[in-house]
Amino acid sequence: MFEARLTQGALLKRLLDSVKELVTDANFDCSETGISLQAMDNSHVALVSLSLRAEGFNPYRCDRGFSLGVNLNSLNKIMKCAGNEDVITLKADDSSADSLCLLFENSSNERVSEYELKLMDIDQEHLSIPETDYDATVMMPSAEFQRICRDLMVVSESVTIDVSKDEIKFTAEGELGTGNVKLKPTSTIDKPEESITIELGQTVSLQFSLKYLSNFTRGTPLSDQVMLCLSDNMPLLVEYKMDIGYIRYYLAPKVGD
Amino acid sequence: SLPQSTIDEFFSTN
16 A cells, blocks of 8 residues: 655645656656656656655555556646645555545645546666766755756857856857856855855866756756756756755766767 | 767666
8 A cells, every 4th residue: 555645735746847848757666765756858868866755744655665657747637636735645556556546635624636547557767876976066046047047048059067166157159149147156144045055076067958957947946946966977967955855857968079 | 069968878777
């Protein structure tokens, strides 16, 4: 038996919104420690990795590990039927899970709706992501990162990210001209959500597709801060941390011959 | 812009 009850149902809506543009079908892997998902987009340029800890649910019950193969568009349609303040419970029979039951309860518990989502067999390869000591780790306000991606898309489909000790610089070059945004580290003790920090092993300069980065910023409502981790000749890691877990996006760089 | 690489070039299958 699998059961996971989330008091903040809106969080599940936001999570789904941050994944569904990148991936259409995905396995939710359920175990006694929590729920996780790993999937690449069709072109294998980006990978999304989601992890939700069992402690974030109340209650959480999973007797044995199993996978829920879900069409995210279908799940999204059903999730639209949940109110933003609803408590959401996911239930499935772990021995023969051919459907996922979703229960939406409003705060006063007067209205309860129940939906069944048909599950599918998804044959997805699972990649092992190596532990990486990144050359540069940058924390910044997630809304700022979203704005930079949106702004620079006006100029080009690619962005070069340069990180030094003193600044992170985003540069775009296109047919109409060029644009760049530079951010310096700031520490605002009373407003930590607005601070920018740079941890640097060595300077790094990498080019990425703005279309994908912009897609990743759908995670913005999940966290005030976003973490960017860069290393030469490695995929960029973009992480949004939540109380209950995290969503990580990996983006393969644009590289020269 | 430079050619796009893929995730498979960096992360291996389990």
